[in-house]
Every structure is written in C-alpha cells, then in structure tokens.
Amino acid sequence: MHGMRKLLTWSAYALAALALVACGDDDDPPTDLDPTARAGGATRTFQLGVSSLPAAPSEDSYEEAFELAAEGGEVVLIQRAPPWTDFLPGGSISSRTERLTHLERDLARDNDLDLFLAIDFTVPGDRGTFANLPVSRAGQDFSEPDIRAAFINYAKYLALNYKPAYLALGVEVDMYFAAKGDGAFRNFLSLYFQAYDEVKSVSKDTLVFPTFQYEEMQGLLRGGSGQLPAWSLVQRFEPKIDMLAVSSFPGFIFDDVQQLPMDYYTGLQGRSTKPLAIVSVGWSSTAARPGESGESAQVTYLYRVLAAADDLDAQLLVWYLGRDPVGVSGGPLDTLGTMGLQAQNGTAKTIWRVWLSAAARPAPE
Numbered sequence: 001m002h003g004m005r006k007l008l009t010w011s012a013y014a015l016a017a018l019a020l021v022a023c024g025d026d027d028d029p030p031t032d033l034d035p036t037a038r039a040g041g042a043t044r045t046f047q048l049g050v051s052s053l054p055a056a057p058s059e060d061s062y063e064e065a066f067e068l069a070a071e072g073g074e075v076v077l078i079q080r081a082p083p084w085t086d087f088l089p090g091g092s093i094s095s096r097t098e099r100l101t102h103l104e105r106d107l108a109r110d111n112d113l114d115l116f117l118a119i120d121f122t123v124p125g126d127r128g129t130f131a132n133l134p135v136s137r138a139g140q141d142f143s144e145p146d147i148r149a150a151f152i153n154y155a156k157y158l159a160l161n162y163k164p165a166y167l168a169l170g171v172e173v174d175m176y177f178a179a180k181g182d183g184a185f186r187n188f189l190s191l192y193f194q195a196y197d198e199v200k201s202v203s204k205d206t207l208v209f210p211t212f213q214y215e216e217m218q219g220l221l222r223g224g225s226g227q228l229p230a231w232s233l234v235q236r237f238e239p240k241i242d243m244l245a246v247s248s249f250p251g252f253i254f255d256d257v258q259q260l261p262m263d264y265y266t267g268l269q270g271r272s273t274k275p276l277a278i279v280s281v282g283w284s285s286t287a288a289r290p291g292e293s294g295e296s297a298q299v300t301y302l303y304r305v306l307a308a309a310d311d312l313d314a315q316l317l318v319w320y321l322g323r324d325p326v327g328v329s330g331g332p333l334d335t336l337g338t339m340g341l342q343a344q345n346g347t348a349k350t351i352w353r354v355w356l357s358a359a360a361r362p363a364p365e
Contacts, residue, residue, distance in 0.1 A: 068342065159202050211246065323340045
C-alpha cells in the first residue's frame with residue numbers, strides 16, 4: 001500500500017478541517033483484546049483525550065467537539081498553525097485570535113477539560129513547508145529572526161493565556177527533519193529551546209515537548225527500505241523535553257488491522273526516561289478486509305492501542321477525531337474522514353461504547 005501518499009492526504013484533509021473553525025456495528029468486540037477486562041477496571045496511568053476537530057464549520061459544532069471530549073475523557077487537543085501576522089515583530093493580536101482564545105478557554109473550563117495545545121508550524125501534507133505564512137513571508141523559515149520571534153511570541157501567548165496542561169512546540173518534527181535536513185532542523189532546535197524557556201517562565205507546570213510520527217520513526221513510511229529508525233532525534237531535545245509524544249496512524253501502512261503486530265508499539269520502550277504520550281491516533285471505520293465490518297476493525301485497533309498504553313505506562317492517549325466531518329463522501333476521503341468515534345450525525349459507532357468503557361476506568365490523579 002502507498003502508505004506515505006495516504007498519510008499526506010489525510011494530514012492535508014485534517015489541516016483543512018482545522019481551518020474551518022480559526023450507527024454502530026452490533027457485533028460484540030473480541031474480549032481477548034479487551035484491556036479494561038484484563039485490568040479489572042484498575043486506575044488508568046493515562047488521561048484520555050479527543051481532538052477539537054469539529055464535524056462542521058460552525059461554532060455550535062466546535063462546542064459539541066469539546067462536549068464529546070468531556071464525555072469521553074479529560075483532555076482536548078487543539079492543533080493549529082500559528083497566526084504569524086499577529087505575532088511578528090510590530091504586529092498586534094487580532095480580534096479573531098482574541099475571540100478564539102476566550103471561546104476555547106471558556107469551553108475547556110465549562111467542560112472541565114485539560115488543554116493540550118499543539119503548534120503545527122508546517123503543512124501536514126508537506127512537512128517541509130511552513131503553514132499559514134503571510135504572502136510577504138512566503139518561503140521563509142526559522143533562519144529568519146522575525147519568524148523565530150513570532151513563534152516564540154505565540155508559544156508564550158498560549159502558555160500565558162491558556163495555561164495548558166500540555167504544549168507541543170512542533171508536530172511530527174521528525175518529518176520536518178526528513179524534508180529539510182539537519183541544518184534547518186538545528187535552527188528549529190535552537191528555537192525550541194528558547195521557546196521552552198519562555199513557556200516555562202509564565203506557566204511552569206505546563207509539560208512542553210515536540211511530537212514525532214511513529215510510523216516515520218520506525219522507517220515504515222519508507223516502504224521498509226531498511227533505513228534506521230530516527231530515535232536519536234528525541235535525545236537532541238534533552239534536557240528540555242517533558243514527554244515523548246508520538247502520533248500514529250498504522251492504517252496507512254496496513255490494509256488489514258489483523259496484520260498489525262500485537263507488539264506494534266513496543267518500539268517505544270526505552271526510547272526516553274520521560275513520560276510517554278500517544279497522541280493523534282486513529283483507524284477508519286470503513287477500512288476492513290472482505291467479510292469484516294469496518295467498525296469491528298476500528299474497535300480492534302482501539303483495543304490494541306489501549307493495551308499498549310497500559311503496558312507502556314503512558315500518561316496520555318488522544319484519539320484524533322471525535323466525530324466524522326460532514327461533506328466527506330466518495331474517493332479516498334470517504335475512508336480518511338471516517339476515523340471518528342461517532343458518525344457525522346452524532347450517532348455512536350461501536351468504538352464509542354468501547355471508548356467510554358475505557359474512560360470509565362478511574363483516571364489518574
């Protein structure tokens with residue numbers, strides 16, 4: 001399967017869905033994979049989260065995304081590119097940014113949710129290109145002092161105004177390294193250290209880190225070419241990395257969930273002494289082998305990743321899509337846009353029942 005092409009297509013779709021805001025299978029799931037049964041309802045080591053991606057481009061839909069996250073866990077993920085113009089030297093914070101800040105803080109407070117903010121500075125479909133830069137800054141990167149200043153200013157603004165539990169200063173940064181090389185990555189790394197200190201100066205309890213793309217780190221997106229995993233990149237962020245956080249979408253590598261090795265996530269063991277976060281994971285409810293229900297396959301994957309979170313003593317697990325977005329039908333997006341825990345109309349998929357069962361386990365203090 002053309003894993004890289006599918007991953008980039010999904011990532012581009014996800015970015016478009018984010019910009020819009022700036023029922024189930026009756027088959028019983030396989031009990032032998034049920035981590036909640038295995039754990040006997042024991043306290044989770046990890047918080048559960050869902051992204052704030054809305055099902056439709058409206059404020060009501062955005063509010064519903066926060067309500068869904070609260071029903072199914074303790075954390076909501078807000079991931080977006082910086083509003084560069086607001087934070088460039090000499091710029092001013094726009095009324096749109098101010099309104100969004102107030103809305104998201106209020107929604108998180110009203111729903112008793114911890115905030116996980118992720119600054120996604122590159123285009124998900126092209127990790128070598130900066131996202132959302134003004135036309136006058138097209139093609140610039142972190143070698144430019146003004147772009148560096150804008151990133152740091154934005155990171156500090158988020159820390160000061162949101163006081164998030166988690167803040168990712170860069171998303172899937174290993175793919176930025178792969179696209180741009182070591183020189184550009186060094187520029188980002190020096191910027192990251194500066195931004196880390198600025199965030200801690202105003203919100204010392206916020207956990208700060210970049211995220212990495214698990215399939216890319218394992219070399220799976222390169223078609224099994226034999227290249228070594230890129231785990232040495234993690235160590236380059238020491239000592240200013242508070243978590244090892246990875247995104248993972250194995251459905252872009254494996255056509256059949258049964259092909260996913262039972263020990264798929266053991267590659268995370270021993271990679272860092274810091275807490276582990278498995279963030280932005282998902283499997284489509286339409287992707288299944290002949291004769292198998294797509295929702296059943298989605299549930300099987302959820303059991304696998306829940307079991308991995310237990311086995312690895314993870315601190316955070318985030319499902320990328322709460323509800324399937326409207327307007328997605330036909331073609332590849334019919335598969336890529338169906339990773340939600342609920343259907344477009346809010347009807348629960350089979351996976352939602354399983355997710356709620358996991359969420360019913362006592363959360364960590």
